[in-house]
Amino acid sequence: MLVGEVKSIKELYGLDLIAPGHRACAGCGALVGVRQILMASKRPLIVVNATSCLEVTSTPYPQTMWKVPWVHLLFENAATAASGIEAALKVLSRKYGRQEHYIIAFGGDGGTFDIGIQALSGALERGHRFLYVCYDNEAYMNTGIQRSGATPLGAATTTSPVGTKIVGKTQQKKDLLEIVVAHRIPYAATASPSHWKDLVNKVRKAQSYDGPSFIHLIAPCTRGWYFDTSEAIKVARLAVETRYWPLYEVENGRYRITHPVPNPKPLEEFLKVQRRLSHLLLPENAEVLERLKAYVNERWERLQRLSACFA
Amino acid sequence: MAKVESSILPGGIISRPGSTSDYKTGTWRVKKPVVDLDRCTGCLLCWIYCPEPAIQKRNDGKIEFDYDYCKGCGICSVECPSKAIKMVEE
Structure with a gap:
């Protein structure tokens, strides 16, 4: 098990908690x-999983890829189950001696942004000791790429197609994350698998x-982002x-951008590699592109101002 | 019939951790990654970006693929900083 900050990739080798052979799409x-996340996690670990791509592909009954205790729940109540497990373990450790457990709840963006937000809010408000991870592929990928609250403006999904009436969502x-931060929890952050060191240390x-x-x-999705x-x-x-x-974190209310991007690439570079968004580069959709750019810029500037407050 | 029922644990419990390794996803592959060991520096970036995991470290610190499970997505060949991994037709 790891102790302290991870500095080198070699420290993580051999700490895998999932087995190959799961049915997730290639890539x-x-x-x-x-x-x-699992490699970096403290142990002993219990994983709670809302219904999602992750749940469906990781446990094709009667097999499981997980090498840790894992429980599957409905879309809406991963946070509720994690609260219950934490509370039960608290009682057990009070009765039979202290043993520290760590709990991670995984939910997709549908299960977190839309369906599970009430349960998540309750769990955060009650202050249970657990980590909730929302892996965000920006639509209901598991059921066939329907739009969710996480889908960005202009993205084509099966329920927000690009046509003559609308241009994607x-x-x-x-x-x-701002909704989560409003619960005044000790730690909230965004992360990306491409910046693995940032992610594991978070x-x-x-x-x-x-x-x-x-x-x-x-969580980029090869099928849904095309x-x-x-x-x-x-x-x-x-x-x-x-x-x-x-990439930023909010630690006890203090904002900090963990990966400053002083010279950003134009947003078009991110859009043009995905067919769900590349239509925004067409001249007739310039207005939608401008709105998306304004959203991205405003968010970044706000974060910069907030992190400057606490620097 | 009775035999099948008795093998299903109550509550849909799966009692063998990591049992998806019974299922060889290598058959999904269209192209397979091949590593040029002269160029491989053993940085393990391919390993940390592998979704399976189907990459292992050899004794000399370089990497090898587990073709039983590699689905041939090609993330490793895109991410390799020394361009040591090529995707080739099966």
Whole structure:
């Protein structure tokens, strides 16, 4: 098990908690992130999993890829189950002597942004000691790429197609991390599997707090974002480098950008590699592109101002 | 019939951790990654970005593929900083 900050990739080797043979698509971005999170996690570990791609592909009954205790729940109640497990373990350790357990709840963006947000809010408010990871592939990929609250403006999904009436989704993405931060929890952060060192150390930090913590992970989806199977990490990195996905953390209310992007690439570079968004580069969709750019810029500037307050 | 039922544990419990390794996903592959060991520096970046995991470290610190499970996505060949991994037709 790891102690302290991870500085080298070699420290992580041999700490895998998932087995190969799972049924995730070739080149799944979510599995890369989940693998890294599990490697970094403190142990003993219990994993709670809302219904999601991750749940469906990791446990084709009667097989499981997990090498840790794992429980599957419905879409809406991963956070509730994690609370219950934490409370039960607290009682057991009071009765039979202290043993520290760590709990990670995984939910997709549908299970977190839309369906599970009430349960998540309750768990955060009650202050249970667990880490909630929302792996965000920005639509309901498991059921066939329907739009969710996490889908960005202009993205084509099966329920927000590009046509003559609308150009992909007509609403902006919900800023979930700000909702989480509003619960005044000790630790919340965004992360990307492409920046593995940033991600694993955020997991370590999140688990060092005696309270709820939250990580919002970008999970590029080869099927739903329409890019080649080899490009998941490249796309995740472009999201960070174009400031589409700012890497920051909120530690006891103090904002800090963990990966400053002084010279961002143009947002078009992130859009053009994915067929769900590349239509925004057409001249007739310039207005939608401008709105998306304004959203990305405003978010970044706000984060910069907030992190400057606490510098 | 009775035999099948008795093998299913209550609550849908799966009692063998990591049992997906019974299933060889290598058959999904269209192209396979091949590493040029002269160029491989053993940085393990391919390993940390592998979704399976289907990459292992050899005794000399360089890497090798587990073709039983590699689905041939090609992330490793894109991410390798020394361009040591090529995707070739099966």
